[in-house]
Amino acid sequence: MFPNLIKHIRRFIEFDDTDALVLMKYIQSHDLKRKENILEEGQICRSYYFVEEGCLRMFFINDKTNEQITQFALDGWWICDYFSLIDEQPSAYYIQAIEKSKILALDKHLIDDLFRELPLLERYFRIVMLRALAASQLRSRYLYEMTKEEFYIHFTKSFPEFVQRVPQYMIASYLGLTPEYVSELRKKNL
Amino acid sequence: MFPNLIKHIRRFIEFDDTDALVLMKYIQSHDLKRKENILEEGQICRSYYFVEEGCLRMFFINDKTNEQITQFALDGWWICDYFSLIDEQPSAYYIQAIEKSKILALDKHLIDDLFRELPLLERYFRIVMLRALAASQLRSRYLYEMTKEEFYIHFTKSFPEFVQRVPQYMIASYLGLTPEYVSELRKKNL
């Protein structure tokens, strides 16, 4: 049904097939077309989203026109606007499919029931959050210690497949660069 | 014994005094003098640290000389190098007391036993991680949408007491600015 999520869960906790069947009751699956949104600015983010297949981006609108990407999520990643989710505030973000994607949504208000049925999943989510935090700490460190040029090169070296898969201007936006500058950097670095 | 930690836990879960006594067995308390480190570069970060009283900073050494601050932790905050903690890799960071502080350490390897004794604490830690993630998402958004000047002003407006408490050059470092530039900004913004 959603093998990638199950596989992901099994990386961190014991989780047998009957557990998976229970979990299934709580999950809503969404098939997104390219450019389709699963969250839009002004809505309250009510679910955690898992990318079962495909690729998402999270962005907000800057100066009324400019889409500023703050995160990507590939297959096997959780994504959401945690601030909106926690405080039930309108989100400032869009979450949009870059390509045809299959997204699994876990509603915030069902999660306590889910944990009551499958207590071990609370551990899974704790660990997922912990790892996301580690990733964000690492990313923030790179921002401190690298110039934008180094940051760009580091990124392209680290995720060459991803750079293929996604248009340059999105990479630029995510890295906080202008497309023009990225273009210059590409020329310079062969 | 450590009222601030208990108070913090009670913000998120039911936690009575006997639970607190159990927890106490797992906690190591450290009294730090000004400038004393609880973690140093090269060590493996083995504990989660809670600031019961005082104030910490987390930094790494840039270009062999320059202390680059990436995080502060005031009373009531958890702090650690999550990357080093998870992978048991040598840390690239120092965690140091800015002022006389009381720190509570929870060893990574005891935490599973602790959760076995007090299963509700797993929820507490999940929530703490979740909120830290929300905070880091918000911070990263500010970095995208503000100029350094706006970022500085926003920070000083948001945490005026903190700006009093900590030397300017540390604020500058945390915000990714030179002390000279902060000085210029202060003059400009009365």
Add this chain to the structure above:
DNA sequence: CGCGGGTTTGATGATGCTCAAGCCCGGTGG
């Protein structure tokens, strides 16, 4: 074949850094 989104090019310029010097002020020793 023409259109439109994405990328490139080049000129110009602002933001924010570097470096060197001076200043302020609280602490310490004579």
Add this chain to the structure above:
DNA sequence: CCACCGGGCTTGAGCATCATCAAACCCGCG
């Protein structure tokens, strides 16, 4: 009690990085 020291903050000149803007180019798609 004063003089000196040193850390932190400020000032100013010069400069690098990276953004802005306008235009041209490229190429896949209808």
